[in-house]
Amino acid sequence: MNVFLAVLRKDLLIEWRSRDRVVAMLLFALLVVVVFQFALPGGVTPRTRENAPGLLWVAYVFASLFGLGRAFSLELENDALSGLALAPGDRGWVFLGKLVSTLVILALVQAVTAAAFAVVFELSLLPVAAPLAGVVLLGSLGLSGIGTLFSAVAVGTRFREVMLPLLLLPLLAPVLLGAVRATTALLSGDELPFGALQLLLVTDASYLIISFIAFDFVLDE
Amino acid sequence: MIRASGLVLGALAAFTAYLVAMAPVDSVQGVIQKILYVHVPAAFSAYAGFLTTGVCGALYLWKNDERYDRTAIAAAEVGVLFCTLNIISGPIWAKATWGHWWVWDPRLTVTLLLWFIYLAYLLLRSFTEGSERTARLAAVYGLLGVLAIPLNYFAIELFGGAAMHPDNLERDSLGAGMRAPFAFSVLTGLAAFWHLLMLRQDLEARRLTEALPEADWAAEAGS
Numbered sequence: 008m009n010v011f012l013a014v015l016r017k018d019l020l021i022e023w024r025s026r027d028r029v030v031a032m033l034l035f036a037l038l039v040v041v042v043f044q045f046a047l048p049g050g051v052t053p054r055t056r057e058n059a060p061g062l063l064w065v066a067y068v069f070a071s072l073f074g075l076g077r078a079f080s081l082e083l084e085n086d087a088l089s090g091l092a093l094a095p096g097d098r099g100w101v102f103l104g105k106l107v108s109t110l111v112i113l114a115l116v117q118a119v120t121a122a123a124f125a126v127v128f129e130l131s132l133l134p135v136a137a138p139l140a141g142v143v144l145l146g147s148l149g150l151s152g153i154g155t156l157f158s159a160v161a162v163g164t165r166f167r168e169v170m171l172p173l174l175l176l177p178l179l180a181p182v183l184l185g186a187v188r189a190t191t192a193l194l195s196g197d198e199l200p201f202g203a204l205q206l207l208l209v210t211d212a213s214y215l216i217i218s219f220i221a222f223d224f225v226l227d228e
Numbered sequence: 229m230i231r232a233s234g235l236v237l238g239a240l241a242a243f244t245a246y247l248v249a250m251a252p253v254d255s256v257q258g259v260i261q262k263i264l265y266v267h268v269p270a271a272f273s274a275y276a277g278f279l280t281t282g283v284c285g286a287l288y289l290w291k292n293d294e295r296y297d298r299t300a301i302a303a304a305e306v307g308v309l310f311c312t313l314n315i316i317s318g319p320i321w322a323k324a325t326w327g328h329w330w331v332w333d334p335r336l337t338v339t340l341l342l343w344f345i346y347l348a349y350l351l352l353r354s355f356t357e358g359s360e361r362t363a364r365l366a367a368v369y370g371l372l373g374v375l376a377i378p379l380n381y382f383a384i385e386l387f388g389g390a391a392m393h394p395d396n397l398e399r400d401s402l403g404a405g406m407r408a409p410f411a412f413s414v415l416t417g418l419a420a421f422w423h424l425l426m427l428r429q430d431l432e433a434r435r436l437t438e439a440l441p442e443a444d445w446a447a448e449a450g451s
Contacts, residue, residue: 153372160365164355173351174369177344178376180337181383188387202386213379221368224289227361 010094014104019111021081028077028112036070036120040127051129059128060190063121064183067143068150068176070116071109075154076171078105079162088162092226102222106155106215113147135193142193145207146186149214153178156218159225181210230430233423240416247409260324263317265409269417270314271339276421277307278342281349282374285367294436297363300370302428304349306421311343326392334384335393341380345373359436 022028043062047055082088091101121139125132132139154175161170185206192200244265254261280303288296318336319329330336349369356362 156368160352160369163361163365164352165357166355170348170352170355173348177341177348178372180341181376181379184383184387206383206386209382210379213375217372217375221372224364224368227364 010100018108032116039066099219142189149182149211152214244412244416251409263321265413267317273421274311281370285370298432
């Protein structure tokens with residue numbers, strides 16, 4: 008538990024002092040919104056509003072690839088990765104520390120991106136802000152869960168920026184299916200579909216448990 | 229072992245080819261239905277390959293024996309080969325019968341995702357340096373890939389497109405006279421998988437042992 012808090016505090020402190028991840032992810036997410044605007048000419052129509060939840064999650068996934076990659080690449084300096092591997096106790100706590108720090112940074116970026124989407128696609132998010140935050144958290148848990156594991160895997164390879172998306176994206180299918188369904192239902196004023204929530208919960212639980220256990224083998228420097 | 233499996237494969241393949249050529253032509257679909265004799269065995273072999281990779285990865289992490297890793301890489305490569313064959317033969321049949329090259333139904337989507345996952349597995353292996361680290365990281369990823377199969381089926385059954393892919397293995401779903409060629413083609417497919425697996429595993433073992441003299445030379449040059 009101490010290792011978890013130490014890693015969490017360290018990462019958040021580094022982020023607070025340099026702000027490099029937050030700024031980069033935020034700029035990237037906003038640029039993605041602009042690109043969507045060019046990709047879908049014709050302004051805001053009912054059809055683009057229908058697709059907005061999916062596009063929002065695309066923006067979230069791409070922004071998270073930045074943040075996840077940086078989670079372990081910043082440990083390459085001064086051989087800090089070996090330091091993490093030598094931490095006492097179960098290495099899964101290092102994984103959790105990295106996961107939560109990434110989630111905190113991601114949450115900030117996701118909130119601002121959602122606001123940008125609300126402006127560009129003329130969505131009203133405030134009435135559903137609380138359940139939407141819950142859905143986004145569930146989706147981000149799954150995304151960052153295996154994302155953090157694969158970031159540690161990718162950092163041991165030669166082309167880590169390329170490897171992380173290649174490893175991560177195929178396994179995101181259940182997370183995206185559930186998250187986009189739930190977000191669509193929320194934004195069109197319907198009740199949250201139980202199936203989507205069930206899928207997100209099952210996926211998150213599976214991914215988090217497997218990543219916690221597998222992390223021991225991955226960080227074996 | 230390799231020669232034996234090669235001979236068995238050769239014999240089975242020849243006999244199966246004869247059976248498939250003699251098999252009755254489907255009255256509704258026409259001769260395109262015979263793709264079944266390639267498509268289904270390829271699917272079985274692909275899934276066999278991926279399961280083998282996952283299981284051998286787990287065994288490697290547990291026992292730390294590099295022979296499991298050799299089998300894992302061999303099974304992944306052969307699995308990807310058969311999966312590619314599966315994904316190419318499927319749409320050819322689909323365009324002729326359903327009128328679409330591709331639909332996002334559960335089985336197609338999961339197979340495509342698996343194809344991507346194991347291609348990423350192969351890339352991960354070629355981009356990682358150090359054989360122990362490669363084996364370890366690949367084992368973790370291969371295992372996750374296998375565990376993702378039921379999860380993805382669950383996900384896509386809930387929300388994917390309506391199931392269009394025919395359910396197989398129903399009783400009498402094959403027409404009369406098709407059971408024998410189908411059974412033999414599945415056998416041949418699995419025999420091909422086995423033979424290629426043995427070949428690739430042998431190649432991997434040779435690669436490791438034959439690299440040793442070079443390593444000596446490099447060490448001498450360095451000192």
